[in-house]
Amino acid sequence: MDYFLTEQQKTIKDLARRIAEERILPVRAELDENEEFPWGIVKDLAAADMFRVFVPEQYDGLGGGCLELCLVTEELSRICSGVAVTYAASALGCMTLIEYGTEEQKRKYLPDIAAGRKLGAFAITEPTAGSDASNIKTTAEKVAGGYLLNGTKQFITNGGEAEIYTVIALTDKTRGARGASAIIVEKDTPGFTFGKKEKKLGIRTSATRELVFKNCLVPEENLLGKPGLGFIQAMRLFDKSRPGIGAQAVGLAQGALEAAVDYAEQRVQFEQQIINMPVIQHMLADMDIQVEAARALVYAAARYVDSGAKNVTESSAMAKVFASDAAMKVTVDAVQICGGSGYMRDYPVEKMMRDAKILQIYEGTNQILRNAIAVNLRKRKARTA
Amino acid sequence: MNIVVCLKQVPGTTEVKIDPQTNTLIRQGIENIINPFDTYALEEGVRLKEKHGGKVTVITMGPPQADAALREAVSLGADEAILLSDRAFAGADTWATAYTLSQALVKIKTYDLIICGRQTIDGDTGQVGPEMAEMLEMPFIAYVSNIEEIKDKYLRVKRMVEEGHEVIETTLPAVITVAKEINVPRLPSLRGIMKSKNVAIQTWGIKELGVDAGKAGLAGSSTQVIKVFFPQRVTKAEILEGTLEERVDKLFDRLKKAGLC
Numbered sequence: 001m002d003y004f005l006t007e008q009q010k011t012i013k014d015l016a017r018r019i020a021e022e023r024i025l026p027v028r029a030e031l032d033e034n035e036e037f038p039w040g041i042v043k044d045l046a047a048a049d050m051f052r053v054f055v056p057e058q059y060d061g062l063g064g065g066c067l068e069l070c071l072v073t074e075e076l077s078r079i080c081s082g083v084a085v086t087y088a089a090s091a092l093g094c095m096t097l098i099e100y101g102t103e104e105q106k107r108k109y110l111p112d113i114a115a116g117r118k119l120g121a122f123a124i125t126e127p128t129a130g131s132d133a134s135n136i137k138t139t140a141e142k143v144a145g146g147y148l149l150n151g152t153k154q155f156i157t158n159g160g161e162a163e164i165y166t167v168i169a170l171t172d173k174t175r176g177a178r179g180a181s182a183i184i185v186e187k188d189t190p191g192f193t194f195g196k197k198e199k200k201l202g203i204r205t206s207a208t209r210e211l212v213f214k215n216c217l218v219p220e221e222n223l224l225g226k227p228g229l230g231f232i233q234a235m236r237l238f239d240k241s242r243p244g245i246g247a248q249a250v251g252l253a254q255g256a257l258e259a260a261v262d263y264a265e266q267r268v269q270f271e272q273q274i275i276n277m278p279v280i281q282h283m284l285a286d287m288d289i290q291v292e293a294a295r296a297l298v299y300a301a302a303r304y305v306d307s308g309a310k311n312v313t314e315s316s317a318m319a320k321v322f323a324s325d326a327a328m329k330v331t332v333d334a335v336q337i338c339g340g341s342g343y344m345r346d347y348p349v350e351k352m353m354r355d356a357k358i359l360q361i362y363e364g365t366n367q368i369l370r371n372a373i374a375v376n377l378r379k380r381k382a383r384t385a
Numbered sequence: 386m387n388i389v390v391c392l393k394q395v396p397g398t399t400e401v402k403i404d405p406q407t408n409t410l411i412r413q414g415i416e417n418i419i420n421p422f423d424t425y426a427l428e429e430g431v432r433l434k435e436k437h438g439g440k441v442t443v444i445t446m447g448p449p450q451a452d453a454a455l456r457e458a459v460s461l462g463a464d465e466a467i468l469l470s471d472r473a474f475a476g477a478d479t480w481a482t483a484y485t486l487s488q489a490l491v492k493i494k495t496y497d498l499i500i501c502g503r504q505t506i507d508g509d510t511g512q513v514g515p516e517m518a519e520m521l522e523m524p525f526i527a528y529v530s531n532i533e534e535i536k537d538k539y540l541r542v543k544r545m546v547e548e549g550h551e552v553i554e555t556t557l558p559a560v561i562t563v564a565k566e567i568n569v570p571r572l573p574s575l576r577g578i579m580k581s582k583n584v585a586i587q588t589w590g591i592k593e594l595g596v597d598a599g600k601a602g603l604a605g606s607s608t609q610v611i612k613v614f615f616p617q618r619v620t621k622a623e624i625l626e627g628t629l630e631e632r633v634d635k636l637f638d639r640l641k642k643a644g645l646c
Contacts, residue, residue, distance in 0.1 A: 008579075011575065011578055011579075012575060015572070015573065015575060015578065018572060019572055022572065023572070044572065047571055047572070047574060048572050048573065048574050048575060049574040049575035049576050049577075050575070052575065052576070053575070062575060062576070
């Protein structure tokens, strides 16, 4: 399928694939096994300008949009989904800043993100606020000299490794979600520490940690946009970032499909390569259809986001749900085709299957996103009634 | 620190075919790459520039399509690129190649260090670097595995020799060839690729260089390839019989007859 990418988009995609194959592939099993943060790969990605892709040109970026970010994420995820999310989470960590930050704030933080000298992270989830994202408890009390942060953020991707955190906290706890604000917190700010590093089923090279704030004083100028808009800013951010999770799913599923085809070609049973058997062929064909359909939807949603359309909630939710469900199914089938070997850690598909599960959970569970899609269905019906 | 890196475009394969008429490589249908050894030279040049400032100029002699190798070098961090291309340069042996390159360096004038790969994967001679240094009357160090110190008019390097390494100091400008142990070449960057698409590549021929056509290309080559062929491998083993002493005598006899002792 040809998605009519521009010359620059093709260049970005090709280079991301090259980095994935030449630099990530040789170390991916080791990174997974040791649950080691991929700093070496981050440096390679930085040197290749990959962190510039999603940053506007005036802040040393290349001015790409959602689609460009998806292309890189997809290619990295084809080899290692854990590396892909590490990369994409840095984008997530600075997208609120790009959208709502002042000129001064952008000048201060974005060039370092673009150069890959510093990673970003985004923090909304808390022990009490998962799907019920508005139920956050972390406070940012206005005091002399800035905001005083108290509370704990949970399951934060790039936690401990990132330097620049966008944190959603209550600047007015009497107003609930309407009292939430987005605030930049730099690593090493006194009162800001990290909880334990989580041990995960998959994407094990990526870092997932708690952020702990105890009387952490952040200067007033770190507030992003207006106070009280933090929750809305976060929801809008996810509307734009979800195609990226879809792209992560597409890449992961593509990698699993390729591994399954490779195995089916080599594996001989009943005196024939198993790829000659109709049962295997149909499984592979179904996987291929799922991957391509997911890719088409993800690219379409990403382009819709880049068009500047006002309400992209439904499209980006669809792309994320469909692609992540496809990735789960395709990776399970890839393990099935590879049989006993596929279950062993010597082969890559068991890792891919473990990596796939999170895609149905983070950045909105697929159930919550189906709710959002259904809400839009009802709204449309109401409008035409 | 102004650095010149000499590189060569070579066929990206080890299964080369030879044209039986001309005894030259058949290049049609084979993807060309930068000679892998030269990528270490380029990387070292770019690293020195990043550390000490200045610029990296890449230079190659070859047909017009060698332009692609220079653009790739720009995507990997080179600043300027010069292509030495002229029908009169064709068919050059290492001597004529070194002559043409050295004339280009005379024209470039301002540089502190010239870096080459240790050899090419197609010709495999490793001669162009040292010949060029000789023609430019410059110090030359081969198989450099580490640049220990470089500053105004001074260079100290570690160079690989068969049983270890040597540390050598020299004045600058100088010519060095590098071993692959010196670094791990980077991948291109997106900004580099974008720059490489638009960079203006200067092309210098006989006229621009003002060189004697009789010294370049085939005319200036003192060696000529008469025949290129794959050696026939004939292996024959013989087991000597007898007591240990008899076998030693037989072996000694055999070696003597073969003129090996």
